Amino acid sequence: MWCHKLSHLQSSLQNLAKGRDICQALHLSNFKSLFPLSIHWYHTASKSLKCTWHQHEDHFELQYANTVMRFDYIWLRDHCRSASCYNSKTHQRNLDTASVDLCIKPKTIRLDESTLFFTWPDGHVTRYDLDWLMKNSYEEQKQKVIQPRILWNAEIYQQAQVPAVDFHCFLETNEGLKKFLQNFLLYGIAFVENVPPTQEHTEKLAERISLIRETIYGRMWYFTSDFSRGDTAYTKLALDRHTDTTYFQEPCGIQVFHCLKHEGTGGKTLLVDGFYAAQQVLQKAPEEFELLSKVPLKHEYIENIGECHNHMIGVGPVLNIYPWNKELYLIRYNNYDRAIINTVPYDVVHRWYTAHRTLTTELRRPENELWVKLKPGKVLFIDNWRVLHGRESFTGYRQLCGCYLTRDDILNTARLLGLHA
Ligand SMILES: C[N+](C)(C)CCCC[C@H](N)C(=O)O
Numbered sequence: 498m499w500c501h502k503l504s505h506l507q508s509s510l511q512n513l514a515k516g517r518d519i520c521q522a523l524h525l526s527n528f529k530s531l532f533p534l535s536i537h538w539y540h541t542a543s544k545s546l547k548c549t550w551h552q553h554e555d556h557f558e559l560q561y562a563n564t565v566m567r568f569d570y571i572w573l574r575d576h577c578r579s580a581s582c583y584n585s586k587t588h589q590r591n592l593d594t595a596s597v598d599l600c601i602k603p604k605t606i607r608l609d610e611s612t613l614f615f616t617w618p619d620g621h622v623t624r625y626d627l628d629w630l631m632k633n634s635y636e637e638q639k640q641k642v643i644q645p646r647i648l649w650n651a652e653i654y655q656q657a658q659v660p661a662v663d664f665h666c667f668l669e670t671n672e673g674l675k676k677f678l679q680n681f682l683l684y685g686i687a688f689v690e691n692v693p694p695t696q697e698h699t700e701k702l703a704e705r706i707s708l709i710r711e712t713i714y715g716r717m718w719y720f721t722s723d724f725s726r727g728d729t730a731y732t733k734l735a736l737d738r739h740t741d742t743t744y745f746q747e748p749c750g751i752q753v754f755h756c757l758k759h760e761g762t763g764g765k766t767l768l769v770d771g772f773y774a775a776q777q778v779l780q781k782a783p784e785e786f787e788l789l790s791k792v793p794l795k796h797e798y799i800e801n802i803g804e805c806h807n808h809m810i811g812v813g814p815v816l817n818i819y820p821w822n823k824e825l826y827l828i829r830y831n832n833y834d835r836a837i838i839n840t841v842p843y844d845v846v847h848r849w850y851t852a853h854r855t856l857t858t859e860l861r862r863p864e865n866e867l868w869v870k871l872k873p874g875k876v877l878f879i880d881n882w883r884v885l886h887g888r889e890s891f892t893g894y895r896q897l898c899g900c901y902l903t904r905d906d907i908l909n910t911a912r913l914l915g916l917h918a
């Protein structure tokens with residue numbers, strides 16, 4: 498695992514902010530026309546960017562770099578970066594927010610160069626750099642994507658010719674690891690090749706990018722069609738596209754597959770970008786997209802086979818989106834493991850089935866299906882919050898090993914390498 502290198506992260510954030518100033522300075526020409534005439538505005542030139550602000554009764558309004566931003570006074574007090582309110586070494590808040598009057602108002606506000614000074618009733622002074630305020634404002638944040646992605650169907654993915662990363666490159670170089678993670682973040686799938694076909698080597702790969710998430714299936718799993726567990730994965734049957742562990746309150750973030758052996762026919766792996774399909778639903782039937790993002794459902798796993806006794810339940814909508822920018826972050830789709838729907842009134846149920854059908858139609862379009870035959874030596878990583886997998890039925894002896902990984906920790910690794918995650 499990686500240790501924290503926050504200074505590195507900070508300096509890349511600073512570079513990002515500098516680049517932004519230059520871009521936004523170019524868009525300043527008509528910002529004056531936005532001002533209401535009836536209230537008193539303060540105009541100041543800071544560096545090259547003009548800034549105008551107004552102290553309203555219940556909030557602070559700032560126009561800077563062509564952006565109109567509003568800040569609640571409690572927010573401005575809460576985010577104070579002074580040494581007594583914030584520990585800049587640990588990046589943690591010292592201030593006890595509950596001790597601040599919810600209706601707090603600054604006694605005075607003044608701007609000096611590019612720094613705003615708020616003096617609070619008890620005399621405490623909070624200072625904010627204009628660029629910091631802008632970067633951290635809601636207005637800025639809602640324009641941004643949390644996770645840049647390339648949504649794909651089979652043709653888009655194949656044309657992109659995303660290369661697999663070599664085993665040694667992945668394990669021994671930061672470039673190899675970074676390339677791999679960049680592919681994974683953009684497409685939701687990525688391959689490592691030339692891996693010795695053993696469970697130990699597969700485990701080593703997994704540990705390079707994240708933490709293994711131990712589950713009811715074990716830490717590293719290793720399975721054949723031996724009916725050893727109460728799930729169709731342990732048969733030779735075809736499996737339609739799905740995401741795994743929908744019956745966990747937090748479905749596993751990443752699935753790793755390594756086919757160690759197959760002597761027989763069939764058994765190809767199916768991959769479908771769930772976010773591409775959801776995007777199609779959003780375009781064709783936005784109210785159905787919304788319904789799929791609002792109606793919570795249960796998924797369930799009940800197992801009573803030999804020594805294995807499990808009963809897992811996970812609740813959540815099929816599509817999970819960030820409310821401020823509507824960006825998708827998780828699809829929970831498994832028709833096998835979907836539990837009884839009894840938390841939704843009948844008229845909504847009907848609309849939900851219609852919406853689910855629309856999504857299923859998109860997910861099942863042949864042009865959205867990427868089929869790959871997993872071979873010993875080639876390890877597949879799947880973003881289980883985004884990309885659905887399935888398999889063709891097969892004959893003969895087939896051995897698959899792999900594991901689940903935690904999502905937070907793969908993103909941690911990616912961020913520390915300077916990637917946007
Ligand atoms: C991958 N491994 C064989 C360990 C488990 C398979 C679990 C399959 C289950 N129906 C699900 O979708 O979650």
Ligand SMILES: O=C(O)CCC(=O)C(=O)O
Pocket residue numbers: 730736741766886887888897
């Ligand atoms: O056998 C396979 O290729 C995959 C089965 C499956 O869906 C799983 O193990 O999660």
Ligand SMILES: [Fe+2]
Pocket residue numbers: 730739740741886
């Ligand atoms: Fe699965």
